[in-house]
Amino acid sequence: MKPILVVVLLLVAITPTRSMELDELIDLYGSLRPEIIFRTPEGGETIRRMDDGYSRVGVKGKAKISNTLSGFYKYERRVSANDGEDNGAARADNNELRQVHVGLSGKLGSISIGRHYGLYYDFIDDELDRHRSHYSDAIVFGSLFVSNSIRYDSPNFGAVSFGALAELNGADPLGKAIDERVEIAGSISDKGLSVHAGYVSAPDHDGLFGISPTISHRALTFALVYQKLKKTGNDDTLTSLAADFSISPGNRLRIARTIKKTRNTPDLDEVHLIFGSDHKFSKNVLFFLETYRKTTDVPQLSDESAVVAGLRFDF
Numbered sequence: 001m002k003p004i005l006v007v008v009l010l011l012v013a014i015t016p017t018r019s020m021e022l023d024e025l026i027d028l029y030g031s032l033r034p035e036i037i038f039r040t041p042e043g044g045e046t047i048r049r050m051d052d053g054y055s056r057v058g059v060k061g062k063a064k065i066s067n068t069l070s071g072f073y074k075y076e077r078r079v080s081a082n083d084g085e086d087n088g089a090a091r092a093d094n095n096e097l098r099q100v101h102v103g104l105s106g107k108l109g110s111i112s113i114g115r116h117y118g119l120y121y122d123f124i125d126d127e128l129d130r131h132r133s134h135y136s137d138a139i140v141f142g143s144l145f146v147s148n149s150i151r152y153d154s155p156n157f158g159a160v161s162f163g164a165l166a167e168l169n170g171a172d173p174l175g176k177a178i179d180e181r182v183e184i185a186g187s188i189s190d191k192g193l194s195v196h197a198g199y200v201s202a203p204d205h206d207g208l209f210g211i212s213p214t215i216s217h218r219a220l221t222f223a224l225v226y227q228k229l230k231k232t233g234n235d236d237t238l239t240s241l242a243a244d245f246s247i248s249p250g251n252r253l254r255i256a257r258t259i260k261k262t263r264n265t266p267d268l269d270e271v272h273l274i275f276g277s278d279h280k281f282s283k284n285v286l287f288f289l290e291t292y293r294k295t296t297d298v299p300q301l302s303d304e305s306a307v308v309a310g311l312r313f314d315f
Contacts, residue, residue, distance in 0.1 A: 028315075030057035034081035035134060035288075035310025042303035052081040053134050053310065056098055065104075072112070073102040098145060109154040116151045118143040119165040120198040123185035124210035127196065127223040128240050128256060134308045135292045139258050139272050141208055141229050141238060142200065146181065162186030179203045192216040206230040219246040225258075235263045250280040254290075267298040276308075286312045 033053035040046045058076030065071055076098040103112025118125075125140035137144065151165040167181035185198030193215050200208040210227040222243050229236040242256035258272040276290025292306040 025061040025063060027060050028058075029060065030079075031055060031312060031314045032079075032081055033310060033312045035308050037134070038307040040305045042299055042301055050082045051134065053312075054137075055079045055081045058099070062105075069104060069106045071102070071104055072110070074099050076100070101151070103151075107155065109152060111150065111152045113150050115145060115147045116149055116165065118146050119151060119163050119183040119185050120200050120208065120210065123163070123187060123196045124198045124212050124225065124227065127212040127214055128225045128242055128258065133254075133256075133274050133276060133290055133292075135272070135290075135306070136256060136274055139238070139240075139260065141227050141236070142198075142210070146183070149181075159188050159190045160186065161189075206232060220244075233264070237261045237263075252278045254278075267296075268300070269297045271295050284314050286314075288312065 032055045034055070035051055035053050037049050037051050038046055039049065056076055056078050058074060060072070060074040060076075062070050062072040078096050078098055097115060099115060099117060101112040101114025101116055103110055105111075120142040121129075121140070121144055125137075125142040125144075128140055129137045146165060146167050148170075149165055149167045151163065153163040154161050163185055165181075165183040169178045169180040171177055179202075181200070181202040183198065183200045185196065187194055187196045189195075194213070196210075196212045196214070198210050202208070207230045208227065209230075210225065212223060212225045214221065214223040216222075220243065222241070225238065225240040225242070227238040229238075238258060238260050240256060240258035242254070244252055244254040246252050254274075254276050256272075256274045258270075260270040260272070262268060271294070273293045274290060276288060279287045281287065287310075289309045290307070292304075292308065294303050294305075296303055
């Protein structure tokens with residue numbers, strides 16, 4: 001067990017009279033997501049494997065500073081529910097740390113420093129990844145995590161909210177400063193209709209823009225996601241339509257169709273289709289099943305079909 005978790009458990013065990021205070025200072029949480037995948041690559045044989053859909057464990061908390069100001073922190077690690085040797089998800093991020101930051105929050109919003117979820121991901125990509133699919137977070141353009149960053153999130157000003165994130169720059173091997181990464185995003189929401197927009201300026205591309213209108217009516221939600229990634233001499237675009245439908249309080253269906261295009265290589269345009277369902281046994285336990293299909297205008301070895309089934313335990 002990691003040393004920080006041992007300390008947390010000892011604090012909780014030896015101070016029962018301060019449980020109310022500790023509940024705010026130390027909140028242990030996690031999500032375990034083992035899954036079985038039946039994967040059939042283009043022209044290959046079906047492969048049966050166990051994988052991990054970003055299982056994680058963390059500790060977070062907050063402390064009141066004044067009537068209008070509080071401090072907060074979060075420390076979250078990825079954990080492996082398979083053999084411990086694989087990345088654990090379709091999208092590679094070899095850093096075991098997920099979110100590690102500390103900040104202040106008040107009437108004007110919150111500001112924190114450390115390693116965060118990407119702001120663009122939260123506002124734009126999350127509309128496609130709303131199903132927490134094994135495959136959907138491998139399709140999007142934004143960065144899932146941004147290290148060495150400062151992030152600001154506004155409160156809700158009526159129907160409007162927004163944020164900004166800056167990754168502090170480093171230096172190349174010659175000691176020249178590298179441009180900083182900057183992300184800005186915002187939302188307007190009213191009566192079941194929301195419009196999210198975001199922009200990213202980063203050293204590794206010439207700009208990323210995204211917009212995502214969503215509409216919810218009773219048990220049905222539609223989300224449209226459009227993204228354009230500008231690169232030197234080339235552009236990538238992503239257009240996705242996703243929907244989810246709650247059949248009952250414990251059962252949900254979801255579907256998403258995504259088209260990724262690269263301007264200079266139209267023969268490599270990709271179509272991703274995800275169809276899945278969830279069954280919630282309780283507040284903590286969920287079963288999920290989904291099918292996935294990726295095709296290219298000119299068939300590629302990376303094309304595949306897959307069936308994913310798994311259990312998820314949240315605490």
